[in-house]
Amino acid sequence: MCDIIGSLPLELLDQIVKYLDLEDIVRSQRVSKRWRAILSCDTIIRPLLRETLTFLGLDLEGVSTDVALADAMSYFQWRHNLQYARPIKKIFLPWPASFTSLPAKIQCRSRRLCCNMPKGGRAGMLNLETGEKSTWALSGKLTQIVDFLKLSDRYLVTGSLGLWGLHDMAAYDLHTKQKICQRIPPVGFLEAIVEDKVVFIASAGSQSRPLHVWDLSLNHMQKIGYFSNLVLYHVAATEKILVAFEINWEKRPPEMQQTKWKTTTGQQVAKGTFHLPELADHHNDGFKWRFDRCRTFGHKTVNHIFLPTDRYDTVRLEYDYAVGQLSAQRIRSVDPLYKGSLTICLAPNVICFWTWRSDHIAIYNATTGTVNLPAIQMRRGLSSWIRNKLQRRDGPRRFWDVFGDREVLGLADESGIELWFFSPRFVPDPQVLKRLKQNMAHI
Template sequence: MEDKGNHELAAGRGKHEYFDIVGELPLELVIHVVEYLDGADIVRSQRVSKRWRAIFSCDRITERVLSRALDALDMESTNVTTTDAIKYIRWLHNLQTARPVKKVFLPWPDGSVEISNSIVYHSRRLCYIIPGDSENKVAMLDLETGKRSTWTYTADEYLDFVLLSDRYLVMGVERGVIEAWNIQTSERLALEAFCSYNFITVIKDKVLFIPTPIERSPLQVWVWDLRTDRLQNICTFTYPVRLDTIHLDADDNVLVTFEIDWVEHPPLVQQTKWSLSGGELLDRKTFQLSPANHRVHEHDTRGRNIRWNATHSHKEVTGMCFKDRNTSMILSYNYATDRLSVRWIACAESIKHNEVPGRCISLTSDISYRWAHLHKGIAIHNAATGVATLHLYQLDKREIRACKLLDPHVRKEPGRVGSWTTCFDSPASLRPFGDREVFGLASDDGVQLWFFNPDFVPDLPFAEPFLAMQESG
């Protein structure tokens, strides 16, 4: 196919006496150079001159840059044309630099709200807890429609976790009971099988969990299919096996587990695939994981590290900040290519996270935001570049209580709800959440929402325009 940009490559030639090395290069070499540039570099290059704009806007370059931007955003290329390239490039660049298209402040419409680990967000829906004297409520706000829904549980029940998928709201209450509510029909399912859980997540209509093993008992992986209300033990591992990352593909009904021997160098990985239909073993293979000139000690992967998991379409991300609080390791599994990789992120001295192990939110498979309490900002972890940078947080003028809690001279108390709540989580009293479209920080005053998707900037009925507090940031 002929590049429409090639007809304009002569534009501007001869008008200047300086030597334009890029303009004189063959297009094939320019395309090779583009491989080393990110989306922001491409946008800036288009502004240099008419000739550069013609070169960096030609179809072949645009297609490559668009493909890279979509992959970094964990999006499919279906129904996306090259005319949309600049939009997706800027979207990705805004995520990398914490520059949203729009910021709003959403005061809590229901008064007091629990902001520990009961704040969850998924697919344009925000869930939070409204405590009461006789009963508590789980409220869900649909950012797309502005509609709110509520579910009730008794006040004497301890809420261990809240999870959200496209179709279900899943809550863990005391005594190990799991409740699942269908968002569309409000149908309720309940499961009482185990007392506590090492790991639990919900993907579409399947709840994946690993019960806490007793002493040296085997490690079991279970899946609760919410469509059929069927509980099934998919696989069992003998002590002392520990799973370092796990991926559930609800479309293919396949579970992939990874056991990594960190004593070996390079680490030895055993990957196993299981069928969700009958727990059948589909495939097992062993290979070495390239740690990219880093030596990982087994004790680094255990103990009290900052650890987070996230599923982005067919990609699974497991992140870990090591005890030195200066290095992060990202395990990334791509189900489509069946490839496990490890990447490293180095934190600058100014944003070492040895002060507070704040919660980290994976917005894409490459970009994670972590609340850096002492620096009153967002640490942006970029696995693609291997660098973490700091973006100072600007308080809204209505975040009065959050401003006081960020004062290092004010004594903070631990939170009340959730297994993640500790004296280390509560000092900031800011709970991050989000995805590639929306990022938010929740406080006792309300929620500050950042919108990154240029095609999703809703006018929420309860939201107010962002008004910066002068003394913050």
């Protein structure tokens, strides 16, 4: 058989390859040695790798395009698996039989799985790389309940809920095991961890609400202004700057106000207003809108505004601190399944929509504007009290929490946790998987 494509000049092949997407290029490399050699040259691989690292947000962490071909192919497969919701491996970890209630919060970041313990002021953690377990106490009083839990690449922050908000806080440095404690006044709910800065935000019911930033390097809590209709904030930890965006729905079109604050003193240093075309046809006629939690990737922060339209639209906001620009992208949905859904940003351009009303999630690719609906089949590994509870409840069994990052997506229901692994650079081997199951049973 004559290989017409393989016989073309490289200059012409470069122009043809530009019309192929990542999946086509990876598949075409399997045709023949000639095709693999052509599609593996630097003029094709390097631009594609740069685009892939940006898609995964790894460019924000300093990952270079100067890598071997095998490494580049692993990044391509990682991106392909994530954007099409096709995990390399799925593992299921049933809840321990000793659990008398389900954890209130679960986190999975940087290859660590963490949840609060049903009894006592403790949090249990599993290292997904080694399978080892560890326990982290909130304070000396084990009668306290861990109501809030956040996990970042370096810190684990837990808190107990008092009458009006957070009171007892504990932050652990996962590298040095150092514990930092704060007994703080009611400042709101634990919102995010950005490097060594912990952000608290007041109840959404407040008309005008402040932000508080806990600087773990100084063990100092700072109040930052008062905000109405806050839709996005970005913390530049190194520069000790917080940038906030509020929206005024009374204006037509809605007006966005940007302010900049010092996290060390709470002083406002800049202010400005502008309009977003994506919100031009919306105004406040008594409708309810809400926004999800911000997620920061390096110098970029992503968030979402949910609009109560007939199509249940969402507006994706992205702020790039490096260039000082806020951009918006309209996500139009015609499926009422995702009305009132929540989102998790697995990567800067990958969004997971989920709703507790059904066993469905949706993976949205912001670069192409496409949505994939993966199948979910949670397995039953139930303790006796959960099994009795399920038998008494009418209707289908539903999962109640979704969490994770660009490497691992976690789904939790009454039976346990299912973990989806997307990156070929990180998949637990059978020995690690065995330790994970053993330690999960005794966490």
